[in-house]
Amino acid sequence: MQAWARARSQPQRLVQRARIILMAAEGAESQQIAHLLRLSRPTVQLWRGRFLALRAAGLEKDAPRPGRIPAISADKRAAIVEATLNSQPPNATHWSTRSMAKAQGVSEATVRRIWRQHDLRPHRISTFKVSHDPRFVEKLTDVVGLYLNPPDKALVLCVDEKSQIQALDRTQPGLPLRPGRCGTMTHDYTRHGTTTLFAALSTLDGVVIGDCMPQHRHQEFTRFLKRIDRQTPAGVDLHLIVDNYATHKHPGVERWLRRHPRFHLHFTPTSCSWLNLVERWFGNLTQKRLRRGSFHNLRELTQAIGDYISSHNQNPRIFVWSASVERILAKVAKCKEALDALH
Numbered sequence: 638m639q640a641w642a643r644a645r646s647q648p649q650r651l652v653q654r655a656r657i658i659l660m661a662a663e664g665a666e667s668q669q670i671a672h673l674l675r676l677s678r679p680t681v682q683l684w685r686g687r688f689l690a691l692r693a694a695g696l697e698k699d700a701p702r703p704g705r706i707p708a709i710s711a712d713k714r715a716a717i718v719e720a721t722l723n724s725q726p727p728n729a730t731h732w733s734t735r736s737m738a739k740a741q742g743v744s745e746a747t748v749r750r751i752w753r754q755h756d757l758r759p760h761r762i763s764t765f766k767v768s769h770d771p772r773f774v775e776k777l778t779d780v781v782g783l784y785l786n787p788p789d790k791a792l793v794l795c796v797d798e799k800s801q802i803q804a805l806d807r808t809q810p811g812l813p814l815r816p817g818r819c820g821t822m823t824h825d826y827t828r829h830g831t832t833t834l835f836a837a838l839s840t841l842d843g844v845v846i847g848d849c850m851p852q853h854r855h856q857e858f859t860r861f862l863k864r865i866d867r868q869t870p871a872g873v874d875l876h877l878i879v880d881n882y883a884t885h886k887h888p889g890v891e892r893w894l895r896r897h898p899r900f901h902l903h904f905t906p907t908s909c910s911w912l913n914l915v916e917r918w919f920g921n922l923t924q925k926r927l928r929r930g931s932f933h934n935l936r937e938l939t940q941a942i943g944d945y946i947s948s949h950n951q952n953p954r955i956f957v958w959s960a961s962v963e964r965i966l967a968k969v970a971k972c973k974e975a976l977d978a979l980h
Contacts, residue, residue, distance in 0.1 A: 638662075654684045661685055693721040709747055717741050717751050721759060731759040765800045767972055770906040777962055779903050780878055780912050784840060784958035786933075791874040794837040794846075794865065795915035798882070799922070800853045804829040804938040807931045822929065830935040834922075834942055835861040835879070838915040843953030845918060847946045849939040855887035862893060862900065878913055914956045918949075 641647055641655035653674065660670045669682045674681075687695035700848040717737065726736050734752070736743040752758070770776065783793050806829055833853045837846040846868050850857040869875060879885045881904055894900050905912040926945045932938040 642695075650963050654688075657681055658688050658696070658869060658924065664950040665727065669763060709743065709751075713741070713743065714751055717743070717748060718755055718757070721752065723756050728897040729795045738939070766908045767969065767976065768908045770908070773909075774904045774962075774966070777909070777912070777965060780905055781958065781962050781965070783876055783878065783903060784914075785961070787840065788874065788876065791876055792869060793840045793876045793878070794869075795840065795891055795913050796835075796837045796861075796865075796877045796879050797910075797913055797915045797919070798853055798858075799836065799883075799919050801831050802834060802849075802927065802942070803831050804932040804935045805930070806933050811931075822931075827930065829938075832935060832939055832942075833857070834919075836915055836946075837861075837865055838918050838956070839912065840956070840958075843955040844950050845915075845946050845953070847942070849942055852886065855884045855889050858884045858887075859890055860894050862890075862897075865977075866897065866900075872899075874899050874901065876903060878903050878905065880905050880913065881907055912944070914958065917956055929940065 638655045638659050641651055642659055644652060647728075655674075656674060657670055660673070661667075662682075662960075665673075667678050667685065670676070671678045671681045684696065687700070701827045720741065721732055721737065726732055726740070728735065734745045734748045737748045741748070748786070777816040787793050808825050808827060809823045811820060814820040832849045832851060835848050835850060835857065839845070846865055848861055848864055865875065865877075877900060879902055885892070885902065894902065896975070910916055922942070922945060926941060930938075930941060932941065
């Protein structure tokens with residue numbers, strides 16, 4: 638109290654309240670304190686009572702006040718939330734602030750405020766798919782085990798193909814970035830062919846082995862396996878995490894694998910491409926190099942992809958898997974429970 642009463646940097650109201658308590662502690666009456674501090678007697682009694690009830694914390698903040706009466710009743714708020722969650726407009730798939738405001742007879746700002754308070758975002762949607770693979774748990778345990786507890790004297794590679802990468806050439810030059818204005822690019826484009834990127838991401842050091850090929854058949858996949866064989870240390874077992882694409886299970890590929898016993902393929906469950914870490918690297922490639930790119934021909938596209946891989950391998954980023962099998966299975970069970978409740 639004495640420190641507050643002498644403080645020069647504290648709010649004046651806190652200094653004043655501390656002086657009230659100190660004078661009361663010395664035995665002064667409320668009327669006398671009010672006269673000396675030029676306050677009203679009810680004010681002095683208020684803060685003496687607050688100090689007795691809450692001690693020092695009661696002096697730091699004012700008591701909560703009721704505020705003005707809300708213009709929108711609780712029933713109307715509940716009706717807006719209920720309509721947002723359990724109905725849809727007759728001519729659309731989801732509510733907007735304006736359509737909901739018109740339906741409920743309130744302002745758009747009111748709807749926006751209520752949605753923000755209840756964390757409702759009808760304009761947004763996220764995608765999902767629950768795998769129905771009968772060997773889901775077995776494959777999940779196998780792949781996650783390779784991430785969290787890789788085998789000794791072996792290399793784990795996440796292998797996949799990014800197919801149908803288009804060499805898109807914008808029809809007009811875009812405007813550059815300027816202060817107060819973002820860069821621009823035309824919405825239309827000219828196609829100059831497609832390529833397929835075969836990539837293998839090492840979970841050990843983040844290095845990527847990549848190759849662009851014109852087609853996506855078992856012959857190209859076998860050729861890529863040969864490239865992996867050449868660019869990895871000899872005598873080290875290779876555990877490849879791949880999806881269930883038919884190319885990976887072709888008889889020609891299986892014959893090649895039998896002749897190269899150091900290769901071991903581990904298949905992700907159906908509809909579980911998120912289990913393959915190379916997909917995250919594909920996302921970076923698309924966002925940083927391909928989406929805004931303009932390529933006059935297929936050679937420029939493949940050159941750009943090759944340059945990106947080389948730049949990445951100079952300072953590779955290691956993607957670390959942290960989710961355990963138990964955590965994933967718990968989320969899948971919760972998702973299935975929610976779906977069963979709806980249907």
